[in-house]
Amino acid sequence: MGADRPGQRMHRFDGASDALASEVVAYALERVRLDPPPLDGTASLTELRARVGRSIGRAPRDPQEVLGLFTGVLAPACVSVDHPLHLSFVPGAPTEAAVLFDLVVSASNIYGGSWLEASGAVYAENEALRWLADLAGLPTGAGGTFVSGGSAGNLSALVAARWRWRRDGGDPRGRPLVLASGGSHSSVLQAAHVIDADVRRTETDARGRTDAAAMAALVQALDGADRARVMAVVGTAGTTNVGVVDDLDGLGRVASELGTWFHVDGAYGAAALCAPSVRQLFTGIERADSLIVDPHKWLFGPYDCCALLYRDPFLARRAHAQHAEYLDVLDQDDLGDEMLNPSDLAYHLSRRARGLPFWFSLAVHGTDAYAEAMEETLGVARAVASLVEASAHLELVMEPDLSVVVVRRPGWEPGDYAAWSDRALREGRAFVVPSTWRGETVLRLCIVNPRTTVAAVNGVLESMR
Numbered sequence: 001m002g003a004d005r006p007g008q009r010m011h012r013f014d015g016a017s018d019a020l021a022s023e024v025v026a027y028a029l030e031r032v033r034l035d036p037p038p039l040d041g042t043a044s045l046t047e048l049r050a051r052v053g054r055s056i057g058r059a060p061r062d063p064q065e066v067l068g069l070f071t072g073v074l075a076p077a078c079v080s081v082d083h084p085l086h087l088s089f090v091p092g093a094p095t096e097a098a099v100l101f102d103l104v105v106s107a108s109n110i111y112g113g114s115w116l117e118a119s120g121a122v123y124a125e126n127e128a129l130r131w132l133a134d135l136a137g138l139p140t141g142a143g144g145t146f147v148s149g150g151s152a153g154n155l156s157a158l159v160a161a162r163w164r165w166r167r168d169g170g171d172p173r174g175r176p177l178v179l180a181s182g183g184s185h186s187s188v189l190q191a192a193h194v195i196d197a198d199v200r201r202t203e204t205d206a207r208g209r210t211d212a213a214a215m216a217a218l219v220q221a222l223d224g225a226d227r228a229r230v231m232a233v234v235g236t237a238g239t240t241n242v243g244v245v246d247d248l249d250g251l252g253r254v255a256s257e258l259g260t261w262f263h264v265d266g267a268y269g270a271a272a273l274c275a276p277s278v279r280q281l282f283t284g285i286e287r288a289d290s291l292i293v294d295p296h297k298w299l300f301g302p303y304d305c306c307a308l309l310y311r312d313p314f315l316a317r318r319a320h321a322q323h324a325e326y327l328d329v330l331d332q333d334d335l336g337d338e339m340l341n342p343s344d345l346a347y348h349l350s351r352r353a354r355g356l357p358f359w360f361s362l363a364v365h366g367t368d369a370y371a372e373a374m375e376e377t378l379g380v381a382r383a384v385a386s387l388v389e390a391s392a393h394l395e396l397v398m399e400p401d402l403s404v405v406v407v408r409r410p411g412w413e414p415g416d417y418a419a420w421s422d423r424a425l426r427e428g429r430a431f432v433v434p435s436t437w438r439g440e441t442v443l444r445l446c447i448v449n450p451r452t453t454v455a456a457v458n459g460v461l462e463s464m465r
Ligand SMILES: Cc1ncc(COP(=O)(O)O)c(C=O)c1O
Pocket: 089, 090, 148, 149, 150, 151, 152, 154, 185, 187, 236, 238, 239, 240, 265, 266, 267, 268, 269, 294, 306
């Protein structure tokens, strides 16, 4: 088809497009295969202004030049989250298959919100969701969708929980109450804030874990009016700061005694459901009314991808489905019960079929490879913990449940941790930022990359002498 009119001209490049396409694809392939990718660093606003300036103007620019701006200036000013020594926050380590398929998803221009427009994509995404639901022991009727990240997943799950609370007699104008485990991620608090819910958090044990007794104590302390406000109990399957798993069975029991929703935030840790060596930590996760796990964290998928699962997706649909004349055509009735529109299951309408890169990688490699990769990271975390325990200059703050190793450097003040961390990033050696534990500055090493080796992490530990 021609693109002759002025308003159509930007929808194809000119004769240079083949060369540019080759260059873009070559860059993407090269980046995917870098082992290790550069750790790189951040750049100040002043530096970026000086080197990039105003990149967008009214007139066209040479595509090679703009691509060069990205590859030469902008990309190197970003930390590679998949570097094996990126151990901060919760990094990621997508498989080559998943990243390459992400290109395919972009090129395919799929509107992933409905069966009408994306039945093939939704079918495949549901296969990946089913694998996770089976690992968690959720019933066959469980289902969900992929949203952008754990924060969006927690918010959507709590919106569904609030809907059920109100359906079951919760005050339609009242503020609901969320009972959250002490190790809950900030996004749970933020989600509650967004929906005007109050949050009470439990005490945790010495390792930051919440058990049934702590949750029951929170419930005991509520008066009758507050008890009637409880819309959900939230447990954490892998806390972000220290990687411990709550007593999910106990928390699920408390939730069911209260007759309230049980949400499990497994954005980081529930990925390890596929690892036989730690599966027992998650006992009780099958009680969840909703569960999230982020493939972009520890399930080897690219951003941005959170699997959001509901025990009863039809209930979630009641909470989330948008209604309008122009959406009537998407109504499910003709499609049958198994074909829930992803757009109806979370706070979104248009959506990228972002579960597909994860699905492709799962299908190509098989789920056994996921279990192996997961065990690899867990094994490295355990070995690193042993190294720390054996070292003369460091202390292990606690035995890891999963893959977060928390380390103290006796004699260091907060400023020493910060200076060491800044230098390691500046020199492109490692990215490990300080956190605090019970008010004390510590380092946390979050290991989610099967390419992270014990020897390499040992080098990082040695640099703290
Ligand atoms: C336990 C937990 N929940 C939720 C989140 C938020 O996820 P996202 O950053 O994908 O929104 C995180 C992020 O680290 C997390 O560790």
